[in-house]
Amino acid sequence: MIDFKLDPKTGTPFxxxxxxxxxxxxxxxxxxAGEQLPTVRSLAVDLQINLNTVAKAYRELEIQxxxxxxQGSGTFISEVKISLSDKxxxxxxxxxxxxxxxxxxxYGFSMDDLIDQLQKxxx
Amino acid sequence: MIDFKLDPKTGTPFxxxxxxxxxxxxxxxxxxAGEQLPTVRSLAVDLQINLNTVAKAYRELEIQxxxxxxQGSGTFISEVKISLSDKxxxxxxxxxxxxxxxxxxxYGFSMDDLIDQLQKxxx
DNA sequence: ATATTTGTACTATATATATATGACAATATT
DNA sequence: AATATTGTCATATATATATAGTACAAATAT
Numbered sequence: 001m002i003d004f005k006l007d008p009k010t011g012t013p014f015x016x017x018x019x020x021x022x023x024x025x026x027x028x029x030x031x032x033a034g035e036q037l038p039t040v041r042s043l044a045v046d047l048q049i050n051l052n053t054v055a056k057a058y059r060e061l062e063i064q065x066x067x068x069x070x071q072g073s074g075t076f077i078s079e080v081k082i083s084l085s086d087k088x089x090x091x092x093x094x095x096x097x098x099x100x101x102x103x104x105x106x107y108g109f110s111m112d113d114l115i116d117q118l119q120k121x122x123x
Numbered sequence: 124m125i126d127f128k129l130d131p132k133t134g135t136p137f138x139x140x141x142x143x144x145x146x147x148x149x150x151x152x153x154x155x156a157g158e159q160l161p162t163v164r165s166l167a168v169d170l171q172i173n174l175n176t177v178a179k180a181y182r183e184l185e186i187q188x189x190x191x192x193x194q195g196s197g198t199f200i201s202e203v204k205i206s207l208s209d210k211x212x213x214x215x216x217x218x219x220x221x222x223x224x225x226x227x228x229x230y231g232f233s234m235d236d237l238i239d240q241l242q243k244x245x246x
Numbered sequence: 247a248t249a250t251t252t253g254t255a256c257t258a259t260a261t262a263t264a265t266a267t268g269a270c271a272a273t274a275t276t
Numbered sequence: 277a278a279t280a281t282t283g284t285c286a287t288a289t290a291t292a293t294a295t296a297g298t299a300c301a302a303a304t305a306t
Contacts, residue, residue: 173296
């Protein structure tokens with residue numbers, strides 16, 4: 001299970017920080033298919049925020065097929081994975097990398113900064 | 124001069140993204156003391172946002188003594204040096220990398236896919 | 247002097263975000 | 277069967293964010 005943390009100073013909405021952490025948790029292998037997430041109420045208490053804010057994050061991830069919810073039992077990591085053709089994959093990879101680097105550059109980071117950071121988080 | 128970029132998908136308010144990029148630009152040496160920034164109107168047109176949003180970013184940075192404004196002539200980088208802590212830089216780098224990787228992973232790309240793609244675009 | 251450019255200020259409007267509160271439906275527990 | 281837990285939904289309220297439009301004051305350019 002993830003150790004959720006919210007940072008009010010960033011200006012990034014709480015529900016979006018929760019979404020990011022779940023998506024990243026899955027990507028990093030910390031959350032696996034079928035695993036149950038904290039209930040909306042328990043996570044709300046834990047993060048000291050409103051239950052509706054947690055519910056909003058879960059709801060959005062359910063629409064994206066990242067989570068599956070069953071009323072009465074809980075919210076779980078979905079089994080579904082997205083599949084694309086090789087060409088689509090290449091285009092998509094290029095697209096998101098370009099977007100990423102242009103943002104990173106506007107913050108003054110170099111390509112090597114980025115690569116180093118990604119290398120680190122591999123371990 | 125910085126190449127400003129806004130990303131609406133992150134949920135981070137525009138005025139805050141502008142603030143970040145100016146502060147980081149100064150820290151990275153891309154913006155130097157005394158240098159003039161784009162006018163609120165030109166940057167607003169450039170980023171396709173409202174002039175008030177740019178003004179809000181500039182105003183906040185003026186309060187922080189990062190910028191100095193002279194009505195009629197423009198907005199300039201203050202002589203006062205702001206140095207970002209390594210921690211602040213690290214946090215930002217981490218933030219944008221996490222956002223990037225979580226999106227990339229949700230499309231099924233591996234960390235190596237990303238690193239390879241970035242390596243390629245270095246050349 | 248006049249006109250232009252610049253930042254600033256204000257009002258109004260719309261949408262997004264977060265909270266508080268209460269209720270309900272589906273599932274699980276006892 | 278009764279109770280508790282879970283996600284969901286709805287209403288109301290407050291604040292933050294962004295836009296549109298207008299006007300003004302200070303500096304600059306003509």
